[in-house]
Structures are given as structure tokens and as C-alpha cells.
Amino acid sequence: MPEQTLPIIDVTLPVVLRRLFPDAPRQVRLKAATVKDAIDALDDRWPGMRDRLCDSRPSIRRHINIFVAGERATLQTSLADGSDVVILTAISGG
Numbered sequence: 001m002p003e004q005t006l007p008i009i010d011v012t013l014p015v016v017l018r019r020l021f022p023d024a025p026r027q028v029r030l031k032a033a034t035v036k037d038a039i040d041a042l043d044d045r046w047p048g049m050r051d052r053l054c055d056s057r058p059s060i061r062r063h064i065n066i067f068v069a070g071e072r073a074t075l076q077t078s079l080a081d082g083s084d085v086v087i088l089t090a091i092s093g094g
Helices: 017-022 035-045 048-053
Strands: 006-011 026-030 064-068 085-088
Touching: 006 035, 017 048, 017 085, 026 035, 048 064, 048 085
Parallel strands: 006 085
Antiparallel strands: 006 026, 064 085
């Protein structure tokens, strides 16, 4: 998809990523057609972020949850103009 026609989306980053990438804001606006494209765009801005979000298959890491419009997403999930993408880290404890 040509870049000029890519949807403009908002991505909310979790605190843990903002600590690892100190210049990353809580929310970032970018152009992406799929969740994978969004992760690629994040990695272009903050090299190494993809490795924190995806494993080598590639697939979203087990301890990461990504939601689009309140629904759990995969790398293939399509994005529309104005989509809200929320990245969350799993919380464990006992």
C-alpha cells in the first residue's frame, strides 16, 4: 500500500517500553495498514522495539497483548484511519 494512502493510527505504549526507550512518548501517531506495519514503524523510530514486542517466528510475544479498538490483535490485524492501538504487557505475580 503506498505510504500516502496508509491509515493514520495512534499507538499507546506501556510504561515498560517507555523506560527502555526513554524518548518514546506515551502515545505516538504513525501510518500503518496492519499491526505488523505499526510495529515496523515503531522499530524504525526506536531500533530494538520490534524485538521487545515480537519473537523470531515472527509472532507477538506471549507476555505482550496488543488491542485494536478493544479487540485482541495479531500481526495481521488490519488498521483503519483513526485506529487506536494499545500495547500492554502481561502482569504476573503470586
